[in-house]
Amino acid sequence: MTNLKTGFAAAVAVAAGLAVASPAQAETFRYAFQGDAQSLDPHALNETFTIGFHSNIYEGLIRRDTELNIEPALATDWELLSPTHWRFHLRKGVTFHNGNTFNADDVLFTFKRIQMDGSDMGSKIAPNTEVIKVDDYTVDFKTAQPNPILHYEWQDVFIMDKQWAEANNAVQPTDVTTEADNYAAFNANGTGPFKVKSRETDIETVLVRNEDWWDTPQHNLSRVVFTPISQDSTRVAALLSGEVDMAYPIPVQDLRRVDANPQTETLTGPELRTIFLGMDQMRDELLYSDVEGRNPFKDVRVREAFYRAIDIQAIKQKIMRGQADPSALMISPLLFALSDRFDRPSYDPEASKQLLADAGYPDGFQVGMDCPNNRYVNDESICQAVVSMLARVGVEVDLNAQPKAQYFGKVLAYDTSFYLLGWTPSSLDSYNIYANLIMCLDRDQTPIQTKFNLGGYCNPKIDALAEQILVETDEAARNQLIAEGFRILQEDWGYIPLHQQYLAWGTSTDVEVKQSPDNKMLLYYVNVK
Amino acid sequence: MIAFIVRRLLQSIVVMLVVALLAFSMFRYIGDPINQMVGVETSSEERAELRERLGLNDPMLVQFGRFAADAARFDFGVSYQHKKPVSELFADRLPATLELAFLSAVFALACGIPMGVYTALRRDAWLSKVFLTVSLIGISLPTFLIGILLIFVFSVWLGWLPSFGRGETVDLGVWTTGLLTVSGWKAALMPSITLGLFQMTLIMRLVRSEMLEVLRTDYIKFARARGLSDRAVHFGHALKNTLVPVITITGLQLGSIIAFAIITETVFQWPGMGLLFLQAIQNVDIPIMAAYLILIAFFFVLINLIVDLLYYAVDPRLRVDRATSAGH
Numbered sequence: 001m002t003n004l005k006t007g008f009a010a011a012v013a014v015a016a017g018l019a020v021a022s023p024a025q026a027e028t029f030r031y032a033f034q035g036d037a038q039s040l041d042p043h044a045l046n047e048t049f050t051i052g053f054h055s056n057i058y059e060g061l062i063r064r065d066t067e068l069n070i071e072p073a074l075a076t077d078w079e080l081l082s083p084t085h086w087r088f089h090l091r092k093g094v095t096f097h098n099g100n101t102f103n104a105d106d107v108l109f110t111f112k113r114i115q116m117d118g119s120d121m122g123s124k125i126a127p128n129t130e131v132i133k134v135d136d137y138t139v140d141f142k143t144a145q146p147n148p149i150l151h152y153e154w155q156d157v158f159i160m161d162k163q164w165a166e167a168n169n170a171v172q173p174t175d176v177t178t179e180a181d182n183y184a185a186f187n188a189n190g191t192g193p194f195k196v197k198s199r200e201t202d203i204e205t206v207l208v209r210n211e212d213w214w215d216t217p218q219h220n221l222s223r224v225v226f227t228p229i230s231q232d233s234t235r236v237a238a239l240l241s242g243e244v245d246m247a248y249p250i251p252v253q254d255l256r257r258v259d260a261n262p263q264t265e266t267l268t269g270p271e272l273r274t275i276f277l278g279m280d281q282m283r284d285e286l287l288y289s290d291v292e293g294r295n296p297f298k299d300v301r302v303r304e305a306f307y308r309a310i311d312i313q314a315i316k317q318k319i320m321r322g323q324a325d326p327s328a329l330m331i332s333p334l335l336f337a338l339s340d341r342f343d344r345p346s347y348d349p350e351a352s353k354q355l356l357a358d359a360g361y362p363d364g365f366q367v368g369m370d371c372p373n374n375r376y377v378n379d380e381s382i383c384q385a386v387v388s389m390l391a392r393v394g395v396e397v398d399l400n401a402q403p404k405a406q407y408f409g410k411v412l413a414y415d416t417s418f419y420l421l422g423w424t425p426s427s428l429d430s431y432n433i434y435a436n437l438i439m440c441l442d443r444d445q446t447p448i449q450t451k452f453n454l455g456g457y458c459n460p461k462i463d464a465l466a467e468q469i470l471v472e473t474d475e476a477a478r479n480q481l482i483a484e485g486f487r488i489l490q491e492d493w494g495y496i497p498l499h500q501q502y503l504a505w506g507t508s509t510d511v512e513v514k515q516s517p518d519n520k521m522l523l524y525y526v527n528v529k
Numbered sequence: 530m531i532a533f534i535v536r537r538l539l540q541s542i543v544v545m546l547v548v549a550l551l552a553f554s555m556f557r558y559i560g561d562p563i564n565q566m567v568g569v570e571t572s573s574e575e576r577a578e579l580r581e582r583l584g585l586n587d588p589m590l591v592q593f594g595r596f597a598a599d600a601a602r603f604d605f606g607v608s609y610q611h612k613k614p615v616s617e618l619f620a621d622r623l624p625a626t627l628e629l630a631f632l633s634a635v636f637a638l639a640c641g642i643p644m645g646v647y648t649a650l651r652r653d654a655w656l657s658k659v660f661l662t663v664s665l666i667g668i669s670l671p672t673f674l675i676g677i678l679l680i681f682v683f684s685v686w687l688g689w690l691p692s693f694g695r696g697e698t699v700d701l702g703v704w705t706t707g708l709l710t711v712s713g714w715k716a717a718l719m720p721s722i723t724l725g726l727f728q729m730t731l732i733m734r735l736v737r738s739e740m741l742e743v744l745r746t747d748y749i750k751f752a753r754a755r756g757l758s759d760r761a762v763h764f765g766h767a768l769k770n771t772l773v774p775v776i777t778i779t780g781l782q783l784g785s786i787i788a789f790a791i792i793t794e795t796v797f798q799w800p801g802m803g804l805l806f807l808q809a810i811q812n813v814d815i816p817i818m819a820a821y822l823i824l825i826a827f828f829f830v831l832i833n834l835i836v837d838l839l840y841y842a843v844d845p846r847l848r849v850d851r852a853t854s855a856g857h
Binding site: 230231234 | 573610611612613677680681684685688691692693694695795796797798800804805807808811812813
């Protein structure tokens, strides 16, 4: 009887063990991207893929879910003690991959490190912000001005272990001028759901599940193999042949093939980046034009004529093959609650011709255009389409499409008359758009105010609104202010927003992947079926 | 002999200096490296400071002098992107490229020579016609297209071979090799064929025409008259004399195999120097680009030098000439 009993108990135990073990069986997930994370140092480079890769290993005080809502991560909650005084309560019982305990010292260390030389994350916190340790699990932030979106970018401020960094001589992010290898660039010690098992830059990185992660895993992976594959066709082939379970980006012309293959499918959705056209409105005479003595873009009618000459549906259908959402705003509708109040002014080439005639250019004029050819999806083709659409209303555009390295070198020096650019607000908030693209450009200021307002659009009314937006802490009132600013911009025809391009991911039908509109591949939402 | 070597070495040094100057000056105009090294939100003072620290504000000549002196010591600085010394990156990547080049050369020789001999001896056989047609494809199709075609047939349709990477590698300390594992061989198969196809075609056509030429010569007729077997005539006498130009061409082609590996490596994501170079171009990583150009030039110069010396050793007439001219 006892034997039977123990036997039964053992069987139950085994069964229970199996039941528990099955979700945690060895599930390997292999994925490919067109490049590699440049460094494992979480503060070395502010670039989407690198940050997205780090999000699986390191964590910030907050994190974003797949709808980009803010969730607590290493901070459990936070409160505003006064408009300039924030208190963050840290999560207890969190350990780094090497077993060290996470506490306030690590937070202080991290915020100090991101402001050091060699860090690319310095903009994530204002330089005069005081970071104060209250106790081991409470940190205060005191800002010089009220800042309702203080923590909006902190999903990307990855907390590093102070002890580990000090022990391994990695207190400072990599400095490119010294030959000293930064230990943190090739090794990682985060608190996140995955640990780095091995890494060969540009060849292969293997991650394994962090069994001690503080959160309940939503994924069932035990091992992840990441391979960069730079050639588009090879990456697609690797996905089709089942050598990888997920690959991105998939070129638009290959989407149908990936869908046609029974073992693979595509996952598409609008990205946060807005592609738009900008016009030089600051100079008295354009740098690249046959109009002498005056700048046609200073005339609001010319700007409207350009806007109305562009057939955005044709760009969407013919060039983007449906993989884009035309946009009325300079920000993705996912990031601004009141975006449905705005409509894109209609395509109207006749009105456009009339406007040009009214402005004194009945035969149009000639203008040069700058365009990247390897930065955004089909960027050069979009520019070519714009050139032919403007030709229909009599404007002759000389297109200068260049690789991004040369293109950015030229336009970031404000050496352009008409250009195509894309912008993602890193804080996922409209103020970023105002501060980088819309407010009056002041090149004499250091740092240059509104550095990416390359055409120098300027309306003091918007600047006044932007200053209110920056400090307004009531969300509804703030959204009203943002909408008002966007309305003025639209009336001024200050920019020509085109669309949000789609993300194009390809996955095997055997895996379940959640796509996040910021194009970050978050492994903790991946499940292998 | 020594004077010959010294003269060749001096010539090589001049070539290397010119290449260094070209590499250096060309890259000055390829784009602003600062834009690539920092994020888009870095302020202009930080950019200016970085520019100063990297010495990008110094006069051209100073920058070139510094560059050439460092290059001579195989020190190409730190990669902007990888933040690792370039020499270290190259040391990591060199085995992959050399292995690929070696396998391609072996493939080209092992297939090219027999095919060339066969097509020369059996000019009208149907197999000869197949070989010649295949060789036409090898010459006319661009490498990347061949690579992609192979991937689609053998990886996507048949699922036999991996479409990318180097498979499992074994680390032997200074050298990592994929030739000791099954997956390594599988991964190497398509890239080496892609890379070697053009050279194979070249060798095959070369062997064929040389062989046809040799078979018409008098000593072959005499050999036949002596009653030697076909086998002895073809392989003992004809082939041997055919191989002298083949050795030269193979040697010279080895340089271009290494240089052409860029495309093949990109198509197959083969982790060699070519891939590193192409990624460096996209990211305006000047140290890597400069180092790569110089390294490839160095390979060419070195191979040329060796071939010259080999020529000297292989062809007795050259030595006789030298000896008599030295006597004057």
